[in-house]
Amino acid sequence: DAGVIQSPRHEVTEMGQEVTLRCKPISGHNSLFWYRQTMMRGLELLIYFNNNVPIDDSGMPEDRFSAKMPNASFSTLKIQPSEPRDSAVYFCASSYRGGATYNEQFFGPGTRLTVL
Amino acid sequence: GDSVTQMEGPVTLSEEAFLTINCTYTATGYPSLFWYVQYPGEGLQLLLKATKADDKGSNKGFEATYRKETTSFHLEKGSVQVSDSAVYFCALSAQGAQKLVFGQGTRLTINP
Numbered sequence: 001d002a003g004v005i006q007s008p009r010h011e012v013t014e015m016g017q018e019v020t021l022r023c024k025p026i027s028g029h030n031s032l033f034w035y036r037q038t039m040m041r042g043l044e045l046l047i048y049f050n051n052n053v054p055i056d057d058s059g060m061p062e063d064r065f066s067a068k069m070p071n072a073s074f075s076t077l078k079i080q081p082s083e084p085r086d087s088a089v090y091f092c093a094s095s096y097r098g099g100a101t102y103n104e105q106f107f108g109p110g111t112r113l114t115v116l
Numbered sequence: 117g118d119s120v121t122q123m124e125g126p127v128t129l130s131e132e133a134f135l136t137i138n139c140t141y142t143a144t145g146y147p148s149l150f151w152y153v154q155y156p157g158e159g160l161q162l163l164l165k166a167t168k169a170d171d172k173g174s175n176k177g178f179e180a181t182y183r184k185e186t187t188s189f190h191l192e193k194g195s196v197q198v199s200d201s202a203v204y205f206c207a208l209s210a211q212g213a214q215k216l217v218f219g220q221g222t223r224l225t226i227n228p
Contacts, residue, residue, distance in 0.1 A: 004159070031214060043160075043205065043218040056215065091159055097214065105216060107159030 002026075004108035006092050012114045018080040021111045024073055025094030033105060034067055034077050035091040043091075049075065050097055082115045089113070118143040122206050122219035129196055130227050137191040137222050139180075139206035147208040149173075149182050149189040150216070154203045163191075163204070198226045 005024040013019055025032050033048040047057040052069045060067070064083070069075040079086055089112050093105040123138040141147065148167045152160040164173030169184035178193045189206060206219040 033216075042220045045215055045217075048214065050214075093159075095214070103214070104162050104165075107161070109157070109159050 004092055004094050004106055006090075006108040006111050008111060009109065010112045010114075012116065013082055014116050015083055016081045017115075018078065019082045019086075019113060019115075021077040021090050021092075021113070023075045023077070023092030023108060025075070025092070026106055027073070029094035029096050029106075030072065031095045031097045031103070031105075032069060032075050033093040033095075034075070035093065035107075037089045037091060037110070038087075046077070079113075082113075084115045087113055087115050118147065118208060118210055118217045120206050120208055120217055120219035122204075122222050124220075124222070125203075126223040126225060128225045128227065131198055132195045133226075135191070135193040135196045135200075135224070137204055137206075137224070139189045139191065139219060141187050141189065141206075141208050143187075143208055143210055143217075145211040146184075147210050149180070150207045150209075151178070151180055151189070151191050152205040152207060152218075154205065154221070156202070160205060196224075196226050198228050200224060201226045 007022045031050050034046040037043045046059045047067045049069045067077045089110045091110045093107045095103040095105045119142045121140050150165045151163040153163045154160045164175040166173040166182035172181045180189050180191045203221045203223050205221045207216045
C-alpha cells in the first residue's frame, strides 16, 4: 500500500491567494483527519470525516478554511484568502473505523505551506 | 478538556544511554494512550499504544506503561541509538472517541 498521499509536498504562495491541499487516504479506510503543525501551537486537529461526512470541524480556525471529501479516496483543505499566519505543515491522516475501540491513524508526509 | 503534557525538550543523549520522556494526561474515564514518532521530513508514525490501565505498550525497544493512578504514560528505552533521533509525541483519545489529543512533542537527539 502506498500509504496516505498528500500533495503538494511544499507550497509557497503570497498573501491573499487561494491554497488547496490534497489528500488521498489509504484504500479501505473510512475516516480522514486534517491536522496543522506549528512551532507555537503544536499539532492541532482541524477537522475529521467519517464515511465522507464531516463529523467535527471545531478545530477549523475561521471561515477562510474549508474542507471537503467528495468521495472515499480524496479530500481537500482549502484556504481562501491565505495569510502569513497560516504558514505551517498540514498533515492528513486516515484510519479504519470499525468495531474496535481504537483504530490507528496513519499519517501522510505533510504539506509545508509558506504564505509570504 | 482533555490534555497531554510532555517534558520539554530538546533532549540530547549519547548512544546507548537510557531514555525517559515523561508524559502525563488529563481526561475523564479511561482514554487510550499513544506514543507517536516523527522522523525528519516525515509524518507521524504510531510507536506504541495502551488501551487500558496497567497495559504496557512496546515496540522497537521502547516501552510505556499506562498508569491510571498517576495519569502517566512515560516512554522509556534502555539503550538508545542514533537512529532514534526524532520528535516524540504523547497522545490520547478519549474513551469511545476518534480524536487524538497530542502533547507538544519532545525533540530527541542521540549523539554517537
